[in-house]
Amino acid sequence: MKILIVEDEPSLREIMQRALVQERYVVETAATFTEADIKISGYSYDCILLDIMLPDGNGLKLLERLKELHKRENVIIISARDSIEDKVLGLEQGADDYLPKPFHTAELLARIRSVLRRGRSGGERALTLGNVSLEPDNGRVTVAGKELPLLKKEFDILLYFMQRPNHLVDKSVLAEAVWGDHADQADNFQFVYAQMKNLRHKLTEAGASLEIKAVYGFGYKLIPPVEEA
Amino acid sequence: MKLIYRITLRLSLVLLPLLVLWAVLFYFRMVNEINDETDDALDNYSELIIVRILAGRELPLPNNGSNNNYSVTLVDEAYAASHPHIDYYDAEVYIPEKEETEPARILTTIFQDDRGQYYELKVATPTFEKDDLIHSILLWIVILYCTLLVTILGVTVWVFHRNMRPLYALLHWLDSYIPGQKSVLPPDDTNITEFRRLNAAARQAVNRSEELFEQQKQFIGNASHELQTPLAILGNRIEWLLDNTDPSEIQTGELLKIQRTLGDIVRLNKTLLLLTKIENGQFPESTDVEISAMIREQAETYAEIYAHRHIECIQNKTEPLTVQMNRSLASTLVSNLLKNAYIHTQEGGRIEIELRDRTWTMANSGKEPLDGQRIFERFYQGHKKEGSTGLGLSLVQAVGKYYGLRIEYHFSAGMHRFSVTWP
Numbered sequence: 001m002k003i004l005i006v007e008d009e010p011s012l013r014e015i016m017q018r019a020l021v022q023e024r025y026v027v028e029t030a031a032t033f034t035e036a037d038i039k040i041s042g043y044s045y046d047c048i049l050l051d052i053m054l055p056d057g058n059g060l061k062l063l064e065r066l067k068e069l070h071k072r073e074n075v076i077i078i079s080a081r082d083s084i085e086d087k088v089l090g091l092e093q094g095a096d097d098y099l100p101k102p103f104h105t106a107e108l109l110a111r112i113r114s115v116l117r118r119g120r121s122g123g124e125r126a127l128t129l130g131n132v133s134l135e136p137d138n139g140r141v142t143v144a145g146k147e148l149p150l151l152k153k154e155f156d157i158l159l160y161f162m163q164r165p166n167h168l169v170d171k172s173v174l175a176e177a178v179w180g181d182h183a184d185q186a187d188n189f190q191f192v193y194a195q196m197k198n199l200r201h202k203l204t205e206a207g208a209s210l211e212i213k214a215v216y217g218f219g220y221k222l223i224p225p226v227e228e229a
Numbered sequence: 230m231k232l233i234y235r236i237t238l239r240l241s242l243v244l245l246p247l248l249v250l251w252a253v254l255f256y257f258r259m260v261n262e263i264n265d266e267t268d269d270a271l272d273n274y275s276e277l278i279i280v281r282i283l284a285g286r287e288l289p290l291p292n293n294g295s296n297n298n299y300s301v302t303l304v305d306e307a308y309a310a311s312h313p314h315i316d317y318y319d320a321e322v323y324i325p326e327k328e329e330t331e332p333a334r335i336l337t338t339i340f341q342d343d344r345g346q347y348y349e350l351k352v353a354t355p356t357f358e359k360d361d362l363i364h365s366i367l368l369w370i371v372i373l374y375c376t377l378l379v380t381i382l383g384v385t386v387w388v389f390h391r392n393m394r395p396l397y398a399l400l401h402w403l404d405s406y407i408p409g410q411k412s413v414l415p416p417d418d419t420n421i422t423e424f425r426r427l428n429a430a431a432r433q434a435v436n437r438s439e440e441l442f443e444q445q446k447q448f449i450g451n452a453s454h455e456l457q458t459p460l461a462i463l464g465n466r467i468e469w470l471l472d473n474t475d476p477s478e479i480q481t482g483e484l485l486k487i488q489r490t491l492g493d494i495v496r497l498n499k500t501l502l503l504l505t506k507i508e509n510g511q512f513p514e515s516t517d518v519e520i521s522a523m524i525r526e527q528a529e530t531y532a533e534i535y536a537h538r539h540i541e542c543i544q545n546k547t548e549p550l551t552v553q554m555n556r557s558l559a560s561t562l563v564s565n566l567l568k569n570a571y572i573h574t575q576e577g578g579r580i581e582i583e584l585r586d587r588t589w590t591m592a593n594s595g596k597e598p599l600d601g602q603r604i605f606e607r608f609y610q611g612h613k614k615e616g617s618t619g620l621g622l623s624l625v626q627a628v629g630k631y632y633g634l635r636i637e638y639h640f641s642a643g644m645h646r647f648s649v650t651w652p
Contacts, residue, residue, distance in 0.1 A: 009458045015465045022473070080457035082502065083511070102461035102495050105468045168471045170485050172492065175534075182530050182564060184496055185572055185617055190537045216478045218485050 001116065002026040004045045006036040006062070007078070008054050016049065019105045020112075033057035037065055040073070047074040047112055050095070052086065060086075063093040074115045078103070104173070110163035127162045130209030130225035134162055143206035153178060154199040161212055161222035170219040196220065233389055237382050244378055252370040256363065264334065267356055268317050271336040274299070275352040279340055282348065298322075299352045304339065309347040314339045322353050331355045395419035399428060406435070450505040453498045460495055464488065493618075500620045503561070504607075507627040512555040520550045520651075521584055523563050528582060535571045544582045550589075552651050554632060562628045565621040566591045566647055572617065573645070581644070587651040598640030605636075625649075 003025045007013040013029050020027045028045075030036035033054045040048070040062065052059030059077070066073060075095040079086055082100035090098055096115045099108065114136075117125045126135045131144040139155055141148045150158065156178045161169065175183035175192050183191075200212055209225040278299055281288055288301075315338055322333040333353040341347055398416040415431040467488050470476065476484060506512065525544065532542055552559070570580050570593040578594040603609045605626040608619040625647075629636040635650040 009462070012458055012462045012465070015462060015469060019465065019469065080454045082499070083506070085511075101457035102464050105465045105472075166472065167468075168481070170488055172489055176492075179530060179534060182527065182568065183534050184492075185568065186534050188535075188537045191533050216481055218481055 001046045002028070002044070003112070004036070004039055004043075004048045004073075005029045006033075006048065006054070006059060007051045008032065009051075015105075016108065019109065023109060025112075033059070033062065036062055040066060040071065041069060044071065045073050047076065047115060049076050049078055049108075049112075052077055052079050052090070053081070060090060060093060063090070063095060067094060074118075076108075076111055076115060106164040106167045106169070113163065127159070129162055129165060129222075132158075132162070132203070132208045132210050134159060143203070143208045146206065148202060148206045148208075150199070150202065151195075153195045154202070157195060157199055158203075161220070162210075165210075165222050165224045168215055168219055168221045174219065232393075233386060236385060236389065240381060240385060241378055244374065244381070248370060248374045248377070252366060256366050259362070259366070260359070263356065264317075267334045267354060268336065271317070271334060271352050271354055274354075275336055275338050275350055278350060278352065279338065282350075283340075283342055297352070297354045298324075299350060302349050302351075304347045304349045306347060308349070309339050309341075312337075312339060312349075319356070320353075322355075324355070332358055392421075395421065395424040395428070399424070399431060403431070446505060446508060449501055450509075453502045453505070456494075456498050460491065460498065464491055464495070467491070497618045497620070500618050500624065504620065504624060504627055507558065507624070507631055510631070512558050512631070515553045515555050517551050518554045518556055518559040520552055520559065520563070520589065521547055522549075523559060524567070524582060524584065524589065527560075527563050527567050531567050531571050538571070538574070538576045538578075540571065540574050540576070540578050540580055542580045542582065547582065547584045548586075550584055550587060550651070558628050558631065561624055562649070565625050566649070569621050569625075569647070570645075579644075588648055589650075590646055590648045592644040592646045594643055595640070595645045596643075599638065599645065601638045601640075604638060 001024075003020055005013055005016050005020070005027060007016065007029070008031050010031070013031065017027045017029055028039060028043075030039050033056045036050075036054075036059075048062075050059045050062060059079075063075060066075070076097045076099055077086075077090040077095045078099050078101060079090075080101045087098040096118070097111050099111055117127075126133045128134075133142045134140070134155075136159060141150055141155065141158065157174065160174065160177050169177075171189040171192050172183075172186070175186055175189060178195075179191075196212070196214075203210070203212070211223045212220050213223050215221050274297060278288060278301070282301065315336070317334065317336050320333060320335050321330040322335070323330050332355065334356045335351060335353045338350045338352075339347060340350065395416065395418070398418075402413070402415050415428050415435065417425075417428050417432075419425060419428070467484055471481065471484050471488075525547070528542060528544065532540075554562075566589075570591050573595065574580060574593045575595075580594075581590075581592040583590040583592075600609075605622050607623045610617065610619045626636055628634075629649065633652055635648075635652070637648050637650075639646050
């Protein structure tokens, strides 16, 4: 899998590159619009991470260039301007996703995986880890082929973790991801714990081969089955 | 105090001593003039009598109906030497015909006939009563004062209003001016230099303040945008440390604390951007939003999140309400008021939600009233809460302003009450 990072800020470029290389992607980078333009003309990528505020031009123009070149790369727009207009415009011009800054690495990886999965099969394919399979589009979870009924919040939590295997998720981050902005000033995460307890219980009952582990009481981490790790 | 009142008052005050002074001068001038005339008459009269006495001719009758009278007495040499020979003075004299005393002007003349005998001639003529004169002058002065005052003030007010019209136009414009809203420019329809300059100054000030306002808005927006990338870098580096360096429990704890604080900054930044966007009117598309349902759903979420606080949430009299709003702004409004109530309610407290007559009232138990003037200000926090941006109610107000909603706060019966009324 080959990914092009178009980002003008060196430090962010470096850390994105490092994270992606760790995930065994082949990564190339471009710091300017011109550089990115040259790269997309000469090579093909599976996914392009595109910062739209570049020193020498608007990243959205790159989408037009891709169209001119008749290329069908997956593009995730990364923007410091979290504006609906940019998002709509970007998606209209053929981008696959829109990720506002600042973002979590885990979120970026999850989006890349999701875009790549969609790219291969049209609709979003099921996420599978060990004997657990989750279909994001219709909300179905199966463990070893048997359907596991989950409540809405439990499903959301499981989806969040399956998109971020091996990643330590802080309780507050999880709360905001699942409960939305409503939870951003919570001072007690009992409600996360309660849902988590039910989910973990259900997973164990069904004999799931993955495990969501509590880490020092700070947060949780999804540990995939050993043979896959 | 209005300028015209001040001018009127000053004019009245200045006119008062001026007219009094004038009245006094007038009185003395008048008395002098009358005395002068009287003295002339007395002179003539006494001359006539003296001539007749010296000529030994028949004297006129002491009282000839003209109220003038005279008396001639013989005086000795010593008396003549010790008294002035011609003396005018005022005195009260008794008039036998009228049987009363009247003020009179008297001339005494001491003269000597050819035999060396001294006579004293007293000639008196009744004059005016000074009290009457003073009264009459006073009365007319008062009348003059009032008439003058009314006339002067009337003219002044008329002239004032006619000439000050541009000033009032400018003041009226100032009253209606709201910074940041592209309003009409100050009036410019006068050819009086002073007012032209005033209007020009107002126009300049407005342009400057509009520019500053715009700059400030842009500055906040730009600063927030510029922060996004460094914030992303920081967050990602912390995540990398957490996932790749196998930190100890203490290290993990510290890193997560840094991450949470960073999360607070990210949230603050996002909120500032949202405020800027609302103020710039960047949420044009409105749809039908069922506010009642939105409140119900969000209240449930908050009840779950804050379940450990054992806050009792009562939803009474909730009428269905659908309004035209941008969905995400409606959600911001509902969410921030609810969150505000949950965050600031003590454990075991009470929250009441009521929605009727297009007014949504959010009440939560509290100890003392808040500063209703300042709670909607950015970053105003009665009691600092960690992780709180201090922008929640500012957001509520910004959304309210955007849609012309009436947002009010008051404290009664131990409850903070926030109400939002849709027009």
